[in-house]
Amino acid sequence: MAQLYRVPLTLNDGTETDFGRFRGKVVMVVNVASNCGFTSQYTGLETLYGKFRDRGFEILGVPCNQFAGQEPGSDSEIAEFCQRNFGVSFPLTVKSDVRGKGQHPLYAELTKFKSGLLPGLVKWNFEKFLVSRDGQVVDRFAPTVEPDSAEVIDAIERALG
Numbered sequence: 001m002a003q004l005y006r007v008p009l010t011l012n013d014g015t016e017t018d019f020g021r022f023r024g025k026v027v028m029v030v031n032v033a034s035n036c037g038f039t040s041q042y043t044g045l046e047t048l049y050g051k052f053r054d055r056g057f058e059i060l061g062v063p064c065n066q067f068a069g070q071e072p073g074s075d076s077e078i079a080e081f082c083q084r085n086f087g088v089s090f091p092l093t094v095k096s097d098v099r100g101k102g103q104h105p106l107y108a109e110l111t112k113f114k115s116g117l118l119p120g121l122v123k124w125n126f127e128k129f130l131v132s133r134d135g136q137v138v139d140r141f142a143p144t145v146e147p148d149s150a151e152v153i154d155a156i157e158r159a160l161g
Contacts, residue, residue: 062104128145
């Protein structure tokens with residue numbers, strides 16, 4: 001069993017679960033922020049979710065305030081902002097640290113995947129990790145890579161099979 005499936009998660013609405021809820025699905029995990037230059041990527045993420053959800057694709061947004069204080073709101077304020085401004089329908093977790101001493105266990109696992117220009121630590125908001133149906137990280141994209149870019153769509157298509 002993939003290590004990721006054991007990681008506990010608290011969703012934005014207070015639901016306690018674990019990453020195992022995504023077993024058998026392809027998942028894009030993205031650390032998000034409401035006041036970032038990349039915040040408009042919520043639109044592309046929601047588009048991806050609508051396009052691939054029926055084929056077993058999920059997105060998990062992880063609000064994080066570690067990069068220039070760009071996610072200052074409470075969990076309920078974040079959810080309301082995402083819904084009102086971008087129509088976000090994919091799940092969000094509670095605000096979490098993606099690096100450092102308080103790093104969420106999910107990111108301790110995700111950042112073990114080392115590839116290309118992004119080994120190790122998360123560098124900024126809207127970094128994207130693609131997890132296969134069997135719980136393995138298969139790709140990682142920089143914050144500057146738009147969710148609806150050809151390289152992301154190709155990676156999702158490959159992972160969906």
